[in-house]
Amino acid sequence: MEIRTDRLLLRRWREADREPFAEMNADPGVMRYMIASLSRDESDAFIDRIEEGFDIWGFGLWAVEVPGEWDFVGLTGLWPPSFEAHFTPAIEIGWRLCRDSWGKGYATEAARAALGFGFDHAGLEEIVSFTIPANIASIAVMERLGMTHNPDDDFDHPRIPPGSPLSRHVLYRMNSEQWRRRGAAVLNPTRR
Numbered sequence: 001m002e003i004r005t006d007r008l009l010l011r012r013w014r015e016a017d018r019e020p021f022a023e024m025n026a027d028p029g030v031m032r033y034m035i036a037s038l039s040r041d042e043s044d045a046f047i048d049r050i051e052e053g054f055d056i057w058g059f060g061l062w063a064v065e066v067p068g069e070w071d072f073v074g075l076t077g078l079w080p081p082s083f084e085a086h087f088t089p090a091i092e093i094g095w096r097l098c099r100d101s102w103g104k105g106y107a108t109e110a111a112r113a114a115l116g117f118g119f120d121h122a123g124l125e126e127i128v129s130f131t132i133p134a135n136i137a138s139i140a141v142m143e144r145l146g147m148t149h150n151p152d153d154d155f156d157h158p159r160i161p162p163g164s165p166l167s168r169h170v171l172y173r174m175n176s177e178q179w180r181r182r183g184a185a186v187l188n189p190t191r192r
């Protein structure tokens with residue numbers, strides 16, 4: 001269940017990840033668009049849930065490492081949203097990296113590998129991603145991946161109080177056919 005890319009290793013979690021993960025989850029810059037930052041206990045419990053998920057689904061939110069440079073830069077991967085909305089049940093792709101590692105293309109590189117795992121190995125038909133409109137860095141990742149947005153899909157997050165600036169979410173989707181067509185275009189750049 002490890003994935004290697006040109007620069008990254010997506011792997012299962014280690015005890016040594018707990019401290020830098022908790023630091024990241026307590027960083028107000030990283031958590032700016034989340035409901036709240038996480039305490040150390042909440043951060044540790046999240047890792048425990050992620051690891052249980054790998055055992056259940058065979059995929060999950062991988063810990064991301066830059067071999068030889070950074071043992072841990074954050075997480076990227078696949079996860080089923082635990083709330084009900086018009087697009088659920090679904091598998092979501094998500095990412096959260098520590099600030100020092102932003103601006104290097106790591107989120108997009110890791111996410112592309114996670115999409116490949118989801119479509120080519122796990123046999124998923126569709127993968128979604130969502131965030132609030134203000135989170136332009138995250139939306140830029142979705143767009144670089146070739147995910148598509150239909151404004152009719154946008155939704156109010158059922159776990160966030162109505163009227164909160166964090167309530168309205170944009171939804172992006174990619175299906176397996178789009179993934180295969182995109183893969184073919186990358187292998188044969190003259191095809192569109």
Ligand SMILES: CC(C)(COP(=O)(O)OP(=O)(O)OC[C@H]1O[C@@H](n2cnc3c(N)ncnc32)[C@H](O)[C@@H]1OP(=O)(O)O)[C@@H](O)C(=O)NCCC(=O)NCCS
Pocket residue numbers: 029030031033094095096097098101102103104105106107108109130131132135137138141
């Ligand atoms: C969302 C998040 C992961 C995006 O990080 P990011 O660094 O902007 O995205 P990437 O890792 O794909 O990097 C892309 C940038 O790296 C640049 N880059 C530099 N070297 C690069 C390289 N070798 N290859 C590709 N891109 C490179 C790109 O040009 C791009 O720069 P730009 O933002 O100025 O256009 C990050 O902002 C984050 O962790 N935010 C907090 C958590 C969060 O909100 N998660 C989403 C919740 S829905």
